[in-house]
Amino acid sequence: xxxxxxxxxxxxxVGSLLMGFVSMPAIAENLTQVHYRTEKVGEVEFFYREAGPxxxxxxxxxxxYPTSSHMFRNLIPALADRYRVIAPDLPxxxxxxxxxxxxxxxxxxxxxxxxxxxxxxxxxxxxxxxxFDYGAPVGFRLAAAHPERITAIISQNGNAYEEGLLDAWxxxxxxxxxxxxxxxxxxxxxxxxxxxxxxxxxxxxxxxxVSPDGPIHDQTILDAPGADxxxxxxxxxxxxxxxxxxAWQTYFRAQKPPLLAVWGRNDPFFSPKGAEAFKRDIPEAExxxxxxxHFALETHGGEIADIMRDFLARNLPQRSSHE
Amino acid sequence: xxxxxSAAASAQEAVWPEKSHYRFQEVLGRKIFYREAGDxxxxxxxxxxxYPSSSHTYxxxxxxxxGRYHVxxxxxxxxxxxxxxxxxxxxxxxxxxxxxxEAFVNALGLSSYVLYMQDFGxxxxxxxxxxxxxKLRGLVVxxxxxxxxxxxxxxxxxxxxxxxxxxxxxxxxxxxxxxRTAVVDKQYLRDVKGREDIMSPDGWTLDxxxxxxxxxxxxxxxxxxxxxNNLLAYPQWQAFLxxxxxxxxxxxxxxxxxxxxxxxxxxxxxxxxxxLHLLDAGHFAVEEMPATIARHITRFMIxx
Numbered sequence: 064x065x066x067x068x069x070x071x072x073x074x075x076x077v078g079s080l081l082m083g084f085v086s087m088p089a090i091a092e093n094l095t096q097v098h099y100r101t102e103k104v105g106e107v108e109f110f111y112r113e114a115g116p117x118x119x120x121x122x123x124x125x126x127x128y129p130t131s132s133h134m135f136r137n138l139i140p141a142l143a144d145r146y147r148v149i150a151p152d153l154p155x156x157x158x159x160x161x162x163x164x165x166x167x168x169x170x171x172x173x174x175x176x177x178x179x180x181x182x183x184x185x186x187x188x189x190x191x192x193x194x195f196d197y198g199a200p201v202g203f204r205l206a207a208a209h210p211e212r213i214t215a216i217i218s219q220n221g222n223a224y225e226e227g228l229l230d231a232w233x234x235x236x237x238x239x240x241x242x243x244x245x246x247x248x249x250x251x252x253x254x255x256x257x258x259x260x261x262x263x264x265x266x267x268x269x270x271x272x273v274s275p276d277g278p279i280h281d282q283t284i285l286d287a288p289g290a291d292x293x294x295x296x297x298x299x300x301x302x303x304x305x306x307x308x309x310a311w312q313t314y315f316r317a318q319k320p321p322l323l324a325v326w327g328r329n330d331p332f333f334s335p336k337g338a339e340a341f342k343r344d345i346p347e348a349e350x351x352x353x354x355x356x357h358f359a360l361e362t363h364g365g366e367i368a369d370i371m372r373d374f375l376a377r378n379l380p381q382r383s384s385h386e
Numbered sequence: 387x388x389x390x391x392s393a394a395a396s397a398q399e400a401v402w403p404e405k406s407h408y409r410f411q412e413v414l415g416r417k418i419f420y421r422e423a424g425d426x427x428x429x430x431x432x433x434x435x436x437y438p439s440s441s442h443t444y445x446x447x448x449x450x451x452x453g454r455y456h457v458x459x460x461x462x463x464x465x466x467x468x469x470x471x472x473x474x475x476x477x478x479x480x481x482x483x484x485x486x487x488e489a490f491v492n493a494l495g496l497s498s499y500v501l502y503m504q505d506f507g508x509x510x511x512x513x514x515x516x517x518x519x520x521k522l523r524g525l526v527v528x529x530x531x532x533x534x535x536x537x538x539x540x541x542x543x544x545x546x547x548x549x550x551x552x553x554x555x556x557x558x559x560x561x562x563x564x565x566r567t568a569v570v571d572k573q574y575l576r577d578v579k580g581r582e583d584i585m586s587p588d589g590w591t592l593d594x595x596x597x598x599x600x601x602x603x604x605x606x607x608x609x610x611x612x613x614x615n616n617l618l619a620y621p622q623w624q625a626f627l628x629x630x631x632x633x634x635x636x637x638x639x640x641x642x643x644x645x646x647x648x649x650x651x652x653x654x655x656x657x658x659x660x661x662l663h664l665l666d667a668g669h670f671a672v673e674e675m676p677a678t679i680a681r682h683i684t685r686f687m688i689x690x
Contacts, residue, residue, distance in 0.1 A: 095677050098583045133588060158587055271407040275467055276442060279595050280588065365403070
C-alpha cells in the first residue's frame with residue numbers, strides 16, 4: 064500500500080472511521096463528539112470542552128499562555144474513546160468569562176482557586192492532570208492541595224524546577240526583580256502577533272507542520288479589550304510559581320504520583336533539564352523528549368497521544384468494559 | 387485499497403492520519419494558503435470551503451481522510467490566510483475565485499481529483515469542473531447548490547436584490563451578514579437549536595478573526611453581489627452533469643434552511659445513480675459530524 068501505516072493503539076480519531084466498518088457507527092460518533100459547555104462557578108463562567116464516556120477515568124487538560132483549550136482540539140478526540148476528557152479555559156483566556164481586572168485579581172493563586180472550584184462543581188473526585196506551560200502552576204497547586212484526587216500527572220513542557228527556566232524568561236525576570244512601569248512596558252512585546260507566532264515555530268524543524276490556527280486564535284485572546292494588563296499581571300505573578308517549586312517538589316517526593324514528562328526539547332522557555340528533574344523526586348517518572356518546540360502538540364499530537372495512552376493504560380484504573 | 391479490520395484487530399491497528407501541512411502557493415501573483423495531508427500518490431480530494439469560513443472548516447475532516455487519501459484544502463482568494471487584494475482596487479467575483487483555484491490546482495500539478503464542495507465551494511467547484519472536466523474523478527456535494535430547488539423563493543429574491551441593489555442601503559444590509567451576530571447566531575448556531583453545545587466556537591472564532599476589518603467584510607459583500615450569476619449558471623452545470631455523469635456522493639445536512647434538502651434531491655434528475663444521504667445536521671454538517679461524512683466519503687472512494 065502506498066500510504067504509511069503504523070501499528071498503534073487505537074486513537075478515537077481514527078477509530079471512529081474504522082469502527083464504522085465493524086458496524087458500530089453510532090457508538091463511534093458518540094465517543095468522538097466533543098461538547099462545548101459552560102459552568103458558572105462563583106463569579107467565573109467557565110467555558111470547557113468535554114468528550115468521552117461519563118464513567119471513564121477523568122483527564123483534566125490545563126492549557127498554557129496565550130492560548131485556551133483550543134490547544135487540545137486534536138488531542139481530545141484521540142483520548143475520548145476511553146477517557147472522560149475535560150479542558151477548561153482559564154480565567155483571562157479563551158471563552159471563559161471572569162470579572163475584569165480590578166474586580167478579579169489575576170494571580171496564579173486565583174486561577175488555581177477558580178479551577179479547583181470548577182473541578183468540584185463538576186464533581187471530579189479523582190482525575191489525571193495534563194499540564195502545559197501556565198497549566199503547570201495551576202495544576203501543581205491543585206495536586207499539592209489535594210493529592211488524593213490526583214491519579215497521574217502528564218507534564219508537557221509544564222515546569223516545576225528552576226533548572227527548567229531558560230533565557231526567554233529574562234525580560235519577565237527583570238520585571239520580577241524591578242517591577243517598574245518601564246520593565247512592565249517592555250513586556251508588551253510578548254503580546255504581539257510576532258511573538259505569538261514565534262512561540263509556535265521556535266525549535267520546530269518543519270514549520271509547515273505548524274497550523275496558523277493556533278497563533279490566530281491566541282491573538283484574538285491577547286487583542287481583546289483589557290487583556291493586555293491581565294497578561295502583564297500574570298507575567299509579574301509568575302514569580303510566585305518559582306517560589307512554590309520547592310513545595311511542589313516536596314509533594315512529588317512524598318506522594319510519588321505516576322508522572323509522565325513528554326516535552327518538546329527545543330522549547331525556548333523550558334529546558335529539557337526541567338523534564339529530567341522530575342526523576343529526582345519521582346524515580347519512576349517517565350521522560351520522553353521530542354524533537355520539537357514549546358507547543359509540542361501542534362507538530363507531534365499523534366506521538367504524544369500514543370505515549371499518553373500507553374502510560375495511562377499502565378497507570379490508571381480503566382473502566383471494566385474496556386479491559 | 388481499503389483495509390477492513392476485524393473488531394479485534396481494529397482495536398490495535400489503524401491507518402494513522404498523516405500529519406497536516408500548512409502552506410502557501412503563489413498563483414497569478416498572489417498567495418493562496420492551503421492545508422495538505424496524505425501521500426500525494428494516493429487519490430486526491432480537493433476540499434472547497436464556504437462562507438463565512440475558510441479551509442479551517444475542514445480541520446477535523448482532513449485527518450479522518452489523510453491516512454488513505456491525499457487531501458488538499460485551499461482558502462479562497464480574499465478568505466482565510468490567502469491574500470486579500472484591496473476590494474477598492476479589485477473586483478471579487480466567483481469567476482475570479484475560480485481563476486485562482488484553477489491556477490492553484492495547476493501549480494500543484496494535480497492531474498485528477500475528487501471535488502468536495504460546500505456553500506461558496508459549489509460555484510467555485512462547478513466552474514472548475516467545467517474548465518477541467520478531464521481532471522474530475524467525482525463529486526462530493528455537501529449543502530452545495532446547483533439547482534434552484536435548493537433555494538427558497540425568498541432566498542432567490544435575496545440574491546437577485548443583492549445583485550441589483552447597489553445603493554448604500556443595499557450594501558449595508560449585506561454588510562450585516564458579515565457581523566458577529568449574523569455569523570454566530572444566524573449561521574453556526576441556527577441549525578443546532580437545543581444542542582448548541584456540539585458546535586465548536588473555534589469555527590466562528592477563526593472566521594471572525596478574518597472578518598475584522600471593513601475591507602475584509604466588503605470582499606464578502608462583493609461575492610454576495612455576484613452570487614446571482616451562479617443561479618444563472620445552474621442550467622449549464624446541470625447539462626454538464628447530465629452529459630458526463632460524474633460519480634457523485636451527496637451528503638447534505640437536512641436541517642439547513644438556506645440550502646434546503648430539495649436542492650439535494652434535485653441532483654437525481656440529472657444523476658439518477660447518485661448516492662444521497664440526508665444527514666441530521668445543518669448547513670455546517672462537516673462541523674457537526676465529520677466522522678460520519680468521512681465514512682461516507684471513504685465508502686464512495688472505494689467504489690471509484
